[in-house]
Amino acid sequence: MEPSEWLEFVNEPLLRVPSSDPQMAPSPPPEKPVAAKTLAQRPIIAPPTPPIPTPPESHAGSPIDEADEPTILSVSTTFYPGAGLAPSLPDIVLLSSDTVFFYVHSPVLLRESSNRLNALLPPPEELASQPPDGVGPVVPLPEPSTTLNLVLHTMYGLSCLHYSPSSATLNAGVDALAKYGVDLKQHIRPGTPLFEHLLGQSPAAPLDFYATAGHHNLWELAAAISPHLLHFPLSDLDDDIDNRMGAFYLKKLFFLHLGRVDALKRLLLPAPQGHPATPECDFLEQKKLTRAWALAAAYLTWDARPDLSPTAIELALRPLGDHLSCEICQTSLHERVKQLTVQWSLVKRTI
Template identity: 45%
Template sequence: MVCRLPYVAPTRYADNSLQERPGPSRATPFQVPTPPPSESGSPVCPWDDTPDPAGDIPANIVISISATFHPTSDILPTRPDTMLLSSDDVFFYTHRATMLAKSTNHWNGLMPSLCTLRSSDTSMVVPCPEPAPVLNVRVVLHVVYELSCAFYKPSLDVISAAIDAMAAYGIPPKDHIAPSTPLYALILAQAPTNPIAAYVLAASHDLYSLAVPVSSHLLSFPLRSLTDELTEKIGPAYLKRLFFLHYGRLEALRRLLRAPPHPHTPTDRCDFADQQGMTRAWALSSAYLAWDARPDLPASAIAAAFLPLADRLTCYLCKQNLVERANQVIVQWSMVKRSI
């Protein structure tokens, strides 16, 4: 998307777009791009008849404009009246009333309230310290306008930075990251591949409804690998919940393994003394599992530890009791809580 802008030299980026930062922070009438679609499909911003106070206006100077938040976007019925400029020189055309309605601190003090604006302040350029992938946008502005940003496939690092920016701009993350929102679903979809980053994100903003399902992907995470930086971001409350999840599951597993199969009524071929062999074999297998127990121990490992013991037993009733007890442990283990 192309617009002319004075006093600037174009810079070509990796995506072949030409970007450029304007000098003044408040737009004069001739600096406010409101381009109609051109024949090539890219909005072009022609200059109006307002004279240039500096004299010369360089020709063919172009800037980068968001593909979603551009001058002719139909996100809302009204035309955009405020431009946000990212740190990497991309413009986002927004609606001042919408931005202020979602922010509790006037966009971190960068955007005056509607009642304090003069009638001549028809448009603004608001510089923001975030780069385009964060500001966009791919998250922040999409949240403000209640749009899904899944199309852009932002990484968890970008999402995390965007949520930090939301908090700074007075947009409470708790109000916009709930189970029914697109951003919640986007974070949860990336949790299996990067669970600790997703948990840090949820914990640092007290997003309990998100932290609960994310924590189920941390059962295989080694708690000893937590760094001081991560523990500080997680905070004591959510760190305690994560530790209790791990240790609670380990204790539940040991408790399940502790009870051996019930003995059967003595028979001519298998009395109580004979059944002690089954009990000792169970105890040895239980000790093996408990020694190397993990919060994410799969049911297949339990089956592999106990079911082969039945092949070594000559008593049919002993075999039956051992298999039944092993299956009980597997079922009960699958019912142990898997999240904080």
């Protein structure tokens, strides 16, 4: 059989290999609510209102009747007055942008935040002067409740996995933690709840998580996420994502892709070993296998991808043995394919 005929047994198996694209993975579960409705138990300090209210219309109901109506509040299902997250009672209330109340402890916030929540918390001496049985001031924050919930879970050292935070919430939460002066390298490292959340969600949006890790110089997180980007075409990167991850992590991503493609080309180069001529298989017959291997290797090299799986390589090269009558050549081909797939599986997959 001529080498050109062998090539038809190379193309078809490779095209049938299932994609290893991480985006084909099942979608993560929907994000769960972080608050529940409850009746107000005590007056809440609301944001200031205009000093001269607009007079009600003549047909409006009595103000006394309106005051008798119960006030419904949205309160965090984790950070509520009786949660018992600290020995003392909550002494400050954080209000999210979507009006969810979080009852928290100022000592925890002051310990974890190096800038008093971006200077939004009252000074420590003012907090210390609050009555011991009081709820304390209400501090409005610009983040939505889902993001603030993640921030507070991280500051308290708790896991928020049961809330199923979305990819957008996780990335926004990391940015908010940095803005509020929380030590990211302390809270986002292997073994911490937030690190595991980010890594677990990364297959759904690896580029966004990798850019967030690069933006905050979280090397361990970026390295753990980088294998999920082997399928991503680098030509699709845009300026916004490049600027967010930074030049250093962009270079590492390029080197990962280019290094694996170059390694694949080098591994494919050696053909199966020949053997001493026999009456059934002389050197001329063995050259047919060598030429067929070269054609198959050239095909794989032309379409070389950093995410090419060992199974795809095996499916592309094993059919070469279907048309070998020499058992020694078949054994040599089998050993060469096995060696190649093992070597390729050992090539570094992380930045």
